[in-house]
Amino acid sequence: MKMLLNICKNTHLTEKRYEYLFLLLNTIAWCAIGFVVWAVISIFALKGTEWMFTFVGYFGLIPGFIGGVVEAWRNER
Secondary structure, three states: OHHHHHHHHOOOOOHHHHHHHHHHHHHHHHHHHHHHHHHHHOOOOOOOHHHHHHHHHHHHHHHHHHHHHHHHHHOOO
16 A cells, blocks of 8 residues: 555645545555455355455455555655
C-alpha cells in the first residue's frame, strides 16, 4: 500500500486527486487479490459466482477501501 501511495503522490495531481486515485487503485488491486484467492479455493470448494462476489467484495472493501483510507490518513502532511 505504501508503495502505491508513493507512486500516486509522484503524479502531478492535487492532493485530493492523488488520494482518490490511490483509493481507486488500491481497491481494484485488493479486488483482484480476492479473485485470485477465490480462484485457488474454488478448485477444491466454494464454487460459484456467489462465492466469487463474496471474496472479491470483502477483499475490496475491508483491506482495499478501508485500509486505503486509514493509510491515506496516516500519511497526510
